[in-house]
Amino acid sequence: DQQVKQNSPSLSVQEGRISILNCDYTNSMFDYFLWYKKYPAEGPTFLISISSIKDKNEDGRFTVFLNKSAKHLSLHIVPSQPGDSAVYFCAASYTGNQFYFGTGTSLTVIP
């Protein structure tokens, strides 16, 4: 039973435009959400996170939005750069439990 879902396996955007990656979850116990970026042959690296007490967290070009009622979060990258091309994983957790991951969205930023 997959508790975190990323329904878009891939996304292509033009350099300079906005990239929006989406993630849905089913478990209302989750209180912490994370986005990871993964390049080929490397481990996932932490990008940005958000606590369930917030609905937005911003870090430079990256913003994560959380809609608890819809059990939905999204990652916005603006402006998108070719170096952002990677697989992005959404993850969710609650203290005392484990981290659950989505299946990833492969982002390609076209120069």
Add this chain to the structure above:
Amino acid sequence: DTAVSQTPKYLVTQMGNDKSIKCEQNLGHDTMYWYKQDSKKFLKIMFSYNNKELIINETVPNRFSPKSPDKAHLNLHINSLELGDSAVYFCASSRLQGAGELFFGEGSRLTVL
């Protein structure tokens, strides 16, 4: 200075063999994990150890045996390797179980022939 390091990075072996993957973290974290990324790219939890104690053991064949000699190390031993064990195995750590940021190693790609 690598925070979470795992060895080997690549491992090619025959069916039926036994192999181990080692993991070490220098972050002072209490919790360590093993994740498996299969051909569908899904990152699935296998085991979680908190301060050397097994906390999570997902539905994993008992051919897989984790060992944590201390809280900075979590090794994965696999007996009687099968073709379906081919995957990338990621070690990770976090300060607390299921809380804060999860730090990953670079992954160990296991290929069973």
